[in-house]
Amino acid sequence: MEWQDEGIILGVRRHGENNVIAEIMTRARGRHLGLVRGGRSRRMQPVLQPGNSVSVTWRARLDQHLGTYQVEPTQLRAARLMESATAVYGVQAMAALLRLLPERDSHPHLYEALGVILENLHEPAGAGELFVRFELAMLEDLGFGLDLLQCAATGRRDDLEYVSPKSGRAVSRAAGEPWADKMLPLPAFLAQGSRLSADEATLSQAFELTGFFLRRHVYEPRGLDIPDARAGFINAALKALSAEA
Template identity: 70%
Template sequence: MQWTDEAILLGVRRHGETSVIAEMMTRERGRHLGMVRSGRSRAMQPVLQPGNRLEVTWRARLDEHLGEYRIEPLMLRAGRLMESATAVYGVQALGGLLRLLPERDPHPHLYQTLDIILDHLDEPAMAGELFVRFELAVLNDLGFGLDLEECAATGTREDLAYVSPKSGRAVSRTAGQPYADRMLTLPDFLKSGASRAADAEMLAAAFRLTGFFLERHVYEPRGINAGTAREGFCQAALKTLRSAVEETGVGALAAPSSSA
């Protein structure tokens, strides 16, 4: 068995004296493990860093075997990703989300979105928005997608303001007002056709929204927790965004050009 694909490295763990087991998010074959011989060598260490984009060739006698990777670097961005807390936590949190999906299950749209986010982790508003959309896409692929297009009570697409914690569906301001204290806020940037970028308040509400449904549908039923990386990313992104606003006096930064 042999194939070649584009991949983003999620992490490595030691295997024997000189080798490592590399965990990749591949474009066409999903999250996939494989051994890299001499992966702990001085030459390979800069290449085998989380966030780097690689061309990988995987070989094994049988498809169900662990197999072995041969690697060629395409984009070594790990050095830049280690320059800010937002990026460091972001890489770890994104890897954690992808580990919720079955190994070797193709998700090419998540690969594409992951690649875009990694290029923008040093831009707090864009990174935060893309991260939230990535979480929504993961929820959808796990079978727990949210419906944010129309009001669950009236069917209207106008003035959507809340998300029902029970159904995961949007609710209009009028219909949801009597139950506002039990509703989750629907941030403006997640509404259909929105052009305004997220400010810190909207981004915090979005993190609460996706975090609630991940906990309810994924972490709690599986008996696991989200870990510290997601919380670290959320706090770092909000802190950086608020600091940028204080320094510039600008309420929101430019909206992302791509989304999940």
């Protein structure tokens, strides 16, 4: 069997003396592993760095086999991504999220989003917003999507202020006020049609929102902790925003 695709390196692990197993988020085939012969060579090590875009050819006798990759670079970002804490932690945190998906499941929109965020990790404010939306997309693909479009109680699409921790649905200011202390705040920049940008306070709220549902529905049922890279990214992004204020 053989196929060709484009992908983004998520990580590698050593396999034998000179080879590595590469974990690549591909456009058409999702997160996919494969053996790269000579992956520890001087020529290949700079290519097989997390965040780099590559063109890959995968070959195996049977579809269920690990298979081998032939990898060619198309965009080498890794050196630039090492220049800031936001970028370093961001790459690690997104890779950790994508590992929650079954291997070889196609998620082309997540592949596209990954590429966009990698190009914007040097801008903490924009990167923070994009990352939150990436987490929301992950929750959707894992079957736990939030409904932030209309009020769960009234159906209103305006003046949405809260998110119900039970249903993951938006709630308007008036409907949610009696239970405000039990609600999660809905950051204004996540409201439908909002043209607002995140500031330090609303970005922090947004990460609390996605973190709550990721922990409840994804990490805790699997007996996992939220990766430290996520906290590192959040701290770096908020610190950068604070410095800009």
